Amino acid sequence: MKIIFAGTPDFAVPSLQMLLASKHNVCAVYTQxxxxxxxxxxxxxxxxxxxxxxxAIPVFQPLSLKADEDLQQLLSFNADLMVVVAYGMILTQAVLDAPKLGCINVHGSLLPRWRGAAPIQRALMAGDEKTGVTIMQIVRKLDAGSMLHKEEYVIGxxxxxxxxxxxxxxxxAIGLSKVLTQMEAGALHAEPQDESLVTYxxxxxxxEAIIDWMQPASTIA
Incomplete structure (x- = not known):
């Protein structure tokens, strides 16, 4: 597949590395x-x-993707799919509609738990026994798209x-690879999120970075 990748920090690197090592064609990279x-x-x-x-992948760093010239640039790639991993930018509906198969996201929690900006830290702070990643379809509402795949991790x-x-x-990266394989085989199942289970x-x-030394050692750790 012809794929546009959008991501910025270290968290996104393994997913891009996987794509570059695969048979897929990463035609452009968008980053902050x-x-x-x-x-x-x-x-x-x-x-x-x-x-x-x-x-040697073309890199684009627009301040936003709202300008018509930026949208036209993205459309010019005629991509099959856009993969988004911690890009740090809200995508307009026009951008979401640009790739033939839409846009998918790698999110650092087991949705619908921990939608939002700090899922890893919040899972630890809440004392969750497990966490993971969810590959989901991107919709305009924050982290609310249908889920395509989950990978679980028991917190030590x-x-x-x-x-x-x-x-x-x-x-x-592992979950993303599985989703792309299922997508090509036409075997992908999209599961809507249960809105009654959503946490942010x-x-x-x-x-929150200030340590309260009156708390138990397990909480401080």
């Missing part, structure tokens, strides 16, 4: 604009951009947010 980082505040490319450039007693991040990033993973605030 270079951002200042480090002590010198010099602009740095995203991990996804760095990987794409190593493989010593797992940190970084541990979960890396494990789920790898599981996301709000973005972490600075105040």
């Amino acid at each position: 604009p270079d951002r200042p980082a480090g002590r010198g505040r010099h602009k740095h490319a995203s991990p996804v951009k760095e990987l794409a450039l190593k493989h 007693a010593n797992d940190t947010a970084n541990d979960l991040h890396d494990k789920l990033a790898e599981l996301g 993973a709000e973005k972490l605030t600075k105040s």
Whole structure:
């Protein structure tokens, strides 16, 4: 399949690596604009951009995809599918409708639990026994699309947010590969989310990073 990939941070890298190693044609990569980082505040490319450039994949970094010229650029690829992994940008309906098979997303939780920006951290903070990734169809409502596949992971007693991040990033690539295989075989089953089970993973605030030493050791950890 001819695929557009949209992603930005380290979490998205394993999924892009999987696509680049597959028989699929990654025709373009979309990622966030270079951002200042480090002590010198010099602009740095995203991990996804760095990987794409190593493989000579065209990279696009629009501030948004709302401008007509950006939409026309995306349409010009005549892609079969758009794969989105932690891109960090809300997609318009016109973008969602552009690829022949629509857009799918790799999300770092077992939906419908933990829709939103910080599913990995919220799962840990809530003391969840398991988490995972969900490959889903993208719709305009936040993380509300039908589910195509899940990969589960049992959270270990010593797992940190970084541990979960890396494990789920790898599981996301595995799940994505399975979905693409099923999609080509015409064997994909889309399961609607149960809205009664939805929880939201709000973005972490600075105040939540402050340690309350009166809490139990298990909570602080």
